[in-house]
Amino acid sequence: MPARWAPVGRLALLVYSVLGAGSCVLFAVSVPAPQGIDLGRIFFWTAITLALAALPVRLPGGVVAHTTTAPLIAAVFDSGLANPFAVCWIAFVGTLELRDLRRELPLWGTLYNRFDYVLSAFAAYVALQLTQTSVRPGDPLGTISQIAIAGIAFSFVNLILGVSLASLRTGTPLSRVWSISVSNVLSGLVALVPLGWLMAEIGGKVGLWAAFLFLVPLYLARFSFSKYAETRELFFGTVSALSQAIDAKDGFTRGHADRVSRIAGAIARELGLSERQIEQIELAGLLHDIGKIGVEDRILMKPQRLDSEEQELMRRHPIYGASILEPSAALRPLVQTILHHHENYDGSGYPEGLKGEEIPLGSRIIIVADAYEAMTSDRIYRKSIGHDRAMDQLNRFKGLQFDPTIVRCLQRIVEKKGADAFEISDLPPINYETLAELRHRLAREPVVRDAHAS
Numbered sequence: 001m002p003a004r005w006a007p008v009g010r011l012a013l014l015v016y017s018v019l020g021a022g023s024c025v026l027f028a029v030s031v032p033a034p035q036g037i038d039l040g041r042i043f044f045w046t047a048i049t050l051a052l053a054a055l056p057v058r059l060p061g062g063v064v065a066h067t068t069t070a071p072l073i074a075a076v077f078d079s080g081l082a083n084p085f086a087v088c089w090i091a092f093v094g095t096l097e098l099r100d101l102r103r104e105l106p107l108w109g110t111l112y113n114r115f116d117y118v119l120s121a122f123a124a125y126v127a128l129q130l131t132q133t134s135v136r137p138g139d140p141l142g143t144i145s146q147i148a149i150a151g152i153a154f155s156f157v158n159l160i161l162g163v164s165l166a167s168l169r170t171g172t173p174l175s176r177v178w179s180i181s182v183s184n185v186l187s188g189l190v191a192l193v194p195l196g197w198l199m200a201e202i203g204g205k206v207g208l209w210a211a212f213l214f215l216v217p218l219y220l221a222r223f224s225f226s227k228y229a230e231t232r233e234l235f236f237g238t239v240s241a242l243s244q245a246i247d248a249k250d251g252f253t254r255g256h257a258d259r260v261s262r263i264a265g266a267i268a269r270e271l272g273l274s275e276r277q278i279e280q281i282e283l284a285g286l287l288h289d290i291g292k293i294g295v296e297d298r299i300l301m302k303p304q305r306l307d308s309e310e311q312e313l314m315r316r317h318p319i320y321g322a323s324i325l326e327p328s329a330a331l332r333p334l335v336q337t338i339l340h341h342h343e344n345y346d347g348s349g350y351p352e353g354l355k356g357e358e359i360p361l362g363s364r365i366i367i368v369a370d371a372y373e374a375m376t377s378d379r380i381y382r383k384s385i386g387h388d389r390a391m392d393q394l395n396r397f398k399g400l401q402f403d404p405t406i407v408r409c410l411q412r413i414v415e416k417k418g419a420d421a422f423e424i425s426d427l428p429p430i431n432y433e434t435l436a437e438l439r440h441r442l443a444r445e446p447v448v449r450d451a452h453a454s
């Protein structure tokens with residue numbers, strides 16, 4: 001199978017497996033129909049689940065989160081239900097969203113999500129059955145362990161299937177989807193499990209009407225997930241706008257910093273760094289030249305060679321960059337990377353003349369990404385020299401200006417992905433429109449673009 005079709009093949013395999021397994025489970029629990037089906041109770045839990053499914057939260061990374069875990073866990077623990085028949089059908093029907101009804105998703109997407117919940121709820125039911133014999137009624141520790149095991153079974157299946165689909169659909173590595181989508185809201189998602197058990201207990205002992213009151217904390221939980229997604233979007237949107245402003249001031253026609261960020265991120269990933277480190281290196285790539293805001297335009301835009309005094313002023317931009325970012329707690333981790341992004345491997349760079357491993361790894365990556373990007377893109381005063389000549393130059397100066405390991409790493413990535421590996425950018429080109437053009441474009445494209453929502 002050609003490499004470029006492999007992800008499509010894997011996506012189809014995942015979808016068919018989930019659809020196949022989900023429909024088998026649904027069939028197996030429904031035929032023959034169990035005794036004692038309480039339709040009113042099934043309807044109640046389905047209605048609660050539907051009410052929560054109506055307010056999904058789109059997390060960064062393409063995963064959609066709900067608070068439907070709580071009523072589904074409640075249905076698993078509700079002894080008045082004919083389980084597993086009831087919980088599987090509540091999961092299948094109750095998790096329907098408005099986007100499914102509006103046909104905004106392809107049919108396979110709608111079915112995948114339904115069967116994801118059926119399999120998750122069934123896994124929780126099986127976990128509960130397996131532990132049932134070893135827990136005495138009224139044993140608090142045993143009950144807590146049972147809630148934990150059922151919750152782990154539900155969340156494991158649910159998150160793995162959700163994250164795997166988002167990863168294959170968007171071509172984003174699984175670890176990255178997990179890191180940006182789930183890891184920050186995981187505690188909130190796990191907290192829904194005991195809440196679900198409590199709903200079942202209250203529903204059984206006080207009455208179903210009392211379980212209905214749980215909608216209030218569940219909507220609050222949903223609100224906290226949406227705040228996380230909004231804050232992240234706001235942060236990356238602002239950084240992206242800032243990086244485009246730097247590009248515009250520096251005289252680039254489009255997305256230089258965005259490409260540096262992608263190249264640097266790809267190198268960091270190839271080196272096996274953690275998702276957090278990769279993200280920081282990508283952010284540093286976007287903002288590496290922010291200090292150029294402090295350099296006069298006559299120097300920045302000068303097409304001729306800079307004289308020594310001008311060079312000296314230009315060489316201050318990493319220091320300006322570090323001072324600009326340092327006061328912001330969110331951007332402070334990037335300060336060292338940005339301060340040293342012009343240090344040469346042999347110690348001949350600036351501002352401090354650091355050498356070899358003394359230079360932060362992020363800075364050694366950025367300098368290679370920046371040089372490669374500069375050589376392979378058109379600038380005002382010269383054209384791209386092309387990938388092969390750019391790699392020749394990087395190889396010529398490895399050990400002098402560049403860390404040889406990083407150059408070899410970039411070479412490996414390009415060999416694997418091809419010379420146009422970093423060409424794709426979702427950023428709009430920077431062009432200075434007239435007011436009429438701007439208004440016309442905004443009328444055509446009302447949707448806010450988010451360059452970092454993968």
Ligand SMILES: [Fe+2]
Nearest residue numbers: 288289341342
């Ligand atoms: Fe720079």
